[in-house]
Amino acid sequence: xxxxxxTTIRKPASxxxxxxxxxxxxxxxxxxxxxxRTTGDRTSHWVxxxxxxxxxEWDAEIIDETPAEKVAWRSTGDADVxxxxxxxxxxxxxxxxxxxxxxxxxxxxxxxxGKAVAKYFGEEPHQQLDDDLRRLKQVLETGEVVxxxxxxxxxxxxxxxxxxxxxxxxxxxxxxxxxx
Amino acid sequence: xxxxxxxxxxxVEVRDVPDPKILNSRDAIVRITSTAIxxxxxxxxxxxxxxxxDGDVMGHEFMGEVIEVGSGVPGDKLxxxxxxxxxxxxxxxxxxxxxxxxxxxxENTNPNAGIAEKMFGHPVAGIFGYSHLTGGFAGGQAQYARxxxxxxxxxxxESDLTDEQVLFLSDILPTGYMGADMCDIQPSDVVAVxxxxxxxxxxxxxxxxxxxxxxxxxxxxxxxxxxxxxxxHTPVNFDDVDVRSTLLELTGGRGPDKCIDAVGLEAxxxxxxxxxxxxxxxAVRAETDRPHALRQAILSCRSxxxxxxxxxxxxxxxxxxxxxxxxxxxxLRTGQCHVQRYMKPLLQRIERGELDPARIITHTLPLDEAExxxxxxxxxxxxxxxxxxxx
Ligand SMILES: NC(=O)c1ccc[n+]([C@@H]2O[C@H](COP(=O)([O-])OP(=O)(O)OC[C@H]3O[C@@H](n4cnc5c(N)ncnc54)[C@H](O)[C@@H]3O)[C@@H](O)[C@H]2O)c1
Ligand SMILES: [Zn+2]
Ligand SMILES: [Zn+2]
Numbered sequence: 001x002x003x004x005x006x007t008t009i010r011k012p013a014s015x016x017x018x019x020x021x022x023x024x025x026x027x028x029x030x031x032x033x034x035x036x037r038t039t040g041d042r043t044s045h046w047v048x049x050x051x052x053x054x055x056x057e058w059d060a061e062i063i064d065e066t067p068a069e070k071v072a073w074r075s076t077g078d079a080d081v082x083x084x085x086x087x088x089x090x091x092x093x094x095x096x097x098x099x100x101x102x103x104x105x106x107x108x109x110x111x112x113x114g115k116a117v118a119k120y121f122g123e124e125p126h127q128q129l130d131d132d133l134r135r136l137k138q139v140l141e142t143g144e145v146v147x148x149x150x151x152x153x154x155x156x157x158x159x160x161x162x163x164x165x166x167x168x169x170x171x172x173x174x175x176x177x178x179x180x
Numbered sequence: 181x182x183x184x185x186x187x188x189x190x191x192v193e194v195r196d197v198p199d200p201k202i203l204n205s206r207d208a209i210v211r212i213t214s215t216a217i218x219x220x221x222x223x224x225x226x227x228x229x230x231x232x233x234d235g236d237v238m239g240h241e242f243m244g245e246v247i248e249v250g251s252g253v254p255g256d257k258l259x260x261x262x263x264x265x266x267x268x269x270x271x272x273x274x275x276x277x278x279x280x281x282x283x284x285x286x287e288n289t290n291p292n293a294g295i296a297e298k299m300f301g302h303p304v305a306g307i308f309g310y311s312h313l314t315g316g317f318a319g320g321q322a323q324y325a326r327x328x329x330x331x332x333x334x335x336x337x338e339s340d341l342t343d344e345q346v347l348f349l350s351d352i353l354p355t356g357y358m359g360a361d362m363c364d365i366q367p368s369d370v371v372a373v374x375x376x377x378x379x380x381x382x383x384x385x386x387x388x389x390x391x392x393x394x395x396x397x398x399x400x401x402x403x404x405x406x407x408x409x410x411x412x413h414t415p416v417n418f419d420d421v422d423v424r425s426t427l428l429e430l431t432g433g434r435g436p437d438k439c440i441d442a443v444g445l446e447a448x449x450x451x452x453x454x455x456x457x458x459x460x461x462x463a464v465r466a467e468t469d470r471p472h473a474l475r476q477a478i479l480s481c482r483s484x485x486x487x488x489x490x491x492x493x494x495x496x497x498x499x500x501x502x503x504x505x506x507x508x509x510x511x512l513r514t515g516q517c518h519v520q521r522y523m524k525p526l527l528q529r530i531e532r533g534e535l536d537p538a539r540i541i542t543h544t545l546p547l548d549e550a551e552x553x554x555x556x557x558x559x560x561x562x563x564x565x566x567x568x569x570x571x
Contacts, residue, residue, distance in 0.1 A: 010279065137287065151292060154291075169201065169203075
């Protein structure tokens with residue numbers, strides 16, 4: 001499965017690149033990621049979140065990078081869901097902002113993991129990546145992922161509508177968090 | 181706390197709901213001292229804006245006292261104890277739209293941007309108490325509200341103006357003003373305003389303030405037209421006369437130079453069969469909006485004029501007079517109000533006595549009587565123009 005998405009962020013390319021190049025930041029805005037750990041200069045270990053299929057983890061390496069312009073990576077070894085990605089940063093015509101072009105490739109296997117991944121992406125797989133980039137923009141432009149009463153859990157708010165009513169959360173709901 | 185909630189089509193209900201809490205670091209919690217019912221709330225209650233849910237706290241026109249601020253709100257911007265008016269669009273202050281002062285198109289404040297994008301092509305900002313399409317934010321017809329990006333939106337009131345004098349800076353005063361502002365008014369202009377509701381009244385006052393030679397008010401409610409007339413505007417009742425020919429008579433045959441639609445998608449029509457045509461189409465969802473006022477504004481406006489639309493449209497409409505618009509070089513301008521752009525200058529105009537927003541308030545009720553407030557405002561009972569609720 002090939003996915004592409006793009007957004008424009010009102011920050012210089014060097015800053016957007018630096019945020020992305022520190023791969024540990026990816027789970028802050030990419031819904032399917034639980035954690036990314038750096039294991040070396042160009043190597044890292046990725047853990048996917050539950051909806052992506054339990055216990056899906058893989059190692060990855062950066063295969064190409066140019067500061068302020070580009071990062072490319074791919075999974076290594078026998079990943080359950082072999083995948084690769086490229087992100088390019090292009091100065092926007094306004095002279096202030098950066099255009100971000102992301103492309104991801106997943107080799108979706110058969111079996112339970114494949115099913116879980118397919119279910120996660122649903123009928124409009126690119127929507128997930130669009131939403132990921134919207135959150136990246138929020139984090140870089142405003143400092144955090146924006147929450148509302150109807151969609152209080154940031155990147156975990158995957159269900160669009162109906163959602164919880166637009167009314168303040170109770171203490172119990174707040175305590176239970178996104179998994180309630 | 182007590183809050184007025186959406187309880188299905190044609191029904192609001194004041195209920196007990198949890199108190200709001202800080203969810204993002206740039207949030208503040210405001211204890212609400214005054215809040216109002218808006219024509220936009222009627223569109224929600226009448227069921228013309230999709231993605232409302234049972235239990236949604238309504239209200240986007242409110243002010244009060246800051247009782248808590250998040251760790252990301254700088255003290256020189258906002259502190260506990262500040263008295264603030266809160267603008268209805270939630271804006272981040274940092275995106276390209278905010279940088280261009282297009283606050284109601286903020287690119288970051290709508291967590292449901294994906295839904296809005298499907299409907300509108302591109303997303304719109306978060307709005308308090310205004311459906312999940314605009315973010316699912318609890319509104320301000322309540323005792324307390326959570327205000328995101330509290331360091332960007334809220335306007336501090338440091339003088340001793342009453343709530344009634346400044347409350348409408350949250351929405352309808354800037355909205356009416358933007359309606360006139362978009363007309364690029366010249367001293368020779370005759371400006372016609374469709375709708376003598378609260379938004380229309382402020383559009384008329386603003387048009388005069390910006391130098392219009394004459395301001396015409398079009399509606400069918402005699403008491404609303406009287407209110408406009410008392411403020412110095414020329415009334416036209418569309419139930420009694422043909423609007424287009426009356427406008428020609430009032431302008432020496434030219435037609436108004438600038439036309440403002442302050443009615444929106446629930447317009448009624450003097451001619452029963454046209455009204456019925458659009459009502460049926462709206463009921464079967466073949467068209468979502470009833471655009472009588474907009475059509476009439478476009479057909480009435482003089483060639484080369486401006487039609488400025490501040491009445492709200494939600495979806496699709498039928499029989500849009502594209503021929504008149506195109507062939508007669510009309511300019512169409514519109515938008516949800518970029519309230520943050522206008523709050524400070526309008527506060528100064530209120531302080532200088534150039535605008536008297538309190539003139540439109542006809543009813544002040546306790547929050548617990550919100551349901552009755554909606555009723556009389558919607559059904560134009562008891563000469564109701566604007567309802568202020570006190571939590
Ligand atoms: N653009 C914005 O940011 C913004 C902000 C606030 C409100 N609004 C919108 O402005 C509009 C007016 O709001 P309001 O609070 O004054 O509402 P309102 O319902 O009190 O006023 C609407 C008025 O229009 C009159 N009307 C109906 N059909 C008409 C027609 N064909 N010709 C002339 N008048 C007609 C009604 O009799 C009524 O007096 C609504 O659509 C509301 O959603 C827009
Ligand atoms: Zn309003
Ligand atoms: Zn913004």
